[in-house]
Amino acid sequence: MTGIIIKGIGGFYYVKAAGNIYECKARGILRKQRITPMIGDIAEIELSGDKGSIVAIKPRKSYLVRPPVSNIDTMVLVVAAASPEPNMFLIDKMLINAEIRGIEPVICINKTDLAKRNDIEKIYISAGYRVFSVSAEKKEGIKDLFEYLADKTTAFAGLSGVGKSSLLSLITDDVLETGTVSEKIQRGRHTTRHVELFELKNGGFVLDTPGFSSLEVDGIKAEDLYKYFPEMAESEGQCKFRGCSHINEPGCFVKEQLSQGKISESRYESYKQLYEKLKTVKEWEKK
Ligand SMILES: Nc1nc2c(ncn2[C@@H]2O[C@H](COP(=O)(O)OP(=O)(O)OP(=O)(O)O)[C@@H](O)[C@H]2O)c(=O)[nH]1
Ligand SMILES: [Mg+2]
Ligand SMILES: [Zn+2]
Missing domain, CATH: 3.40.50.300 (P-loop containing nucleotide triphosphate hydrolases)
Structure with missing residues (x-):
């Protein structure tokens, strides 16, 4: 049977499958594979009575x-x-x-x-x-x-x-x-x-999820940042220079869009701040 892990308490996982919730333990085979079940996992379970065992976890999408x-x-x-x-x-x-x-x-x-x-x-x-x-x-x-x-x-x-x-x-x-x-x-x-x-x-x-008070962006390169701004990703390839950083190159399509109000000031401001930050991190890591 396949289900979704909806919560975990004290070594037990609660798996919702076929309309029921089963209390399950993870099989030893998972430990050997170094897989720790997570909430949200799609789990394959085997039942004995009303209790179950998790025998496999489907690959995680995210x-x-x-x-x-x-x-x-x-x-x-x-x-x-x-x-x-x-x-x-x-x-x-x-x-x-x-x-x-x-x-x-x-x-x-x-x-x-x-x-x-x-x-x-x-x-x-x-x-x-x-x-x-x-x-x-x-x-x-x-x-x-x-x-x-x-x-x-x-x-x-x-x-x-x-x-x-x-x-x-x-x-x-x-x-x-x-x-x-x-x-x-x-x-x-x-x-x-x-x-x-x-x-x-x-x-x-x-x-x-618990509220937070601050947040960082990392794990991406400054040059890739624009891809995470849908309105900038859209203009891919339209700037004069290949690999344009959209900061101060001439013929930058993103900046043109900005001056026409098609890209908002606040979004561009965030882009610029993050770009500078990611760029600095990278320079520092190179040393
Ligand atoms: N005026 C107003 N107050 C709201 C509204 N929604 C929530 N609140 C109030 O805002 C406060 C915080 O609400 P929560 O739902 O606890 O906020 P949360 O995002 O879960 O907070 P954390 O769990 O700390 O991350 C409570 O006092 C709510 O009553 C709303 O639509 N209007
Ligand atoms: Mg809350
Ligand atoms: Zn550009």
């Missing part, structure tokens, strides 16, 4: 390190319209990190009851991303987001306090921990700790 989870198809990057204030550079870094891992990112602007952010919507739609504007508080826009999640495995990511858990509790009808709950039990702001896939009524699986 994986995240924090939290450790595999086979994520989509990442919903949650930003708050206000409180905490959105940070475009951070959004751009999150988008790149998802793309590097082969995960399709979309943007979800939450807390639209506090502010309208047509500016952010416009920047990211014109860059080629899907954008959902929602309010967990007012339960607005949730249906479109829910429909988008059908039949995919999706991680919700973003700064602490943007409303990931609040959105997920609406979407799953389960009560995940939110800041409101944590205030009551005084555990501080970082409420989300355990890793578990929740199955949706439309066949999707969703995963809550």
Whole structure:
């Protein structure tokens, strides 16, 4: 039987297969192959009674390190319209990190009851991303987001306090921990700790992730950075010089697009900052 690992507790893995959840142990053969099962893995299991053993893991399409989870198809990057204030550079870094891992990112602007952010919507739609504007508080826009999640495995990511858990509790009808709950039990702001896939009524699986406060982009070369900006990747081969860095070469198509407002200032600014940073890292590593 084949199923998906939805959570792991104390050496047991919980595998959802054929409509049931089976408590499973990993077979010794996996240890010999140095495979540690991860949440999100597609596992082959053998049953004896209502208990099971994991005998094989299907190759992983993608994986995240924090939290450790595999086979994520989509990442919903949650930003708050206000409180905490959105940070475009951070959004751009999150988008790149998802793309590097082969995960399709979309943007979800939450807390639209506090502010309208047509500016952010416009920047990211014109860059080629899907954008959902929602309010967990007012339960607005949730249906479109829910429909988008059908039949995919999706991680919700973003700064602490943007409303990931609040959105997920609406979407799953389960009560995940939110800041409101944590205030009551005084555990501080970082409420989300355990890793578990929740199955949706439309066949999707969703995963809550702990909020973070900063993020780096690494593992790619400065020269490849433009490939992770869909609106720049599109202009491949249109600059005057081959291998144009889109920083200060003459006849640069990207800069032309920028001056015509077809590429947004904030996106280009992120590109430039990251380019310089990746370039410096590389120079330093060469020594
Ligand atoms: N006004 C408003 N507040 C919201 C909305 N969604 C969530 N909040 C509030 O924002 C706070 C943080 O929400 P959480 O869902 O815990 O945020 P989180 O992203 O899961 O935070 P971490 O688990 O720390 O990463 C809570 O007090 C929520 O009630 C919204 O749409 N509008
Ligand atoms: Mg949370
Ligand atoms: Zn160029």
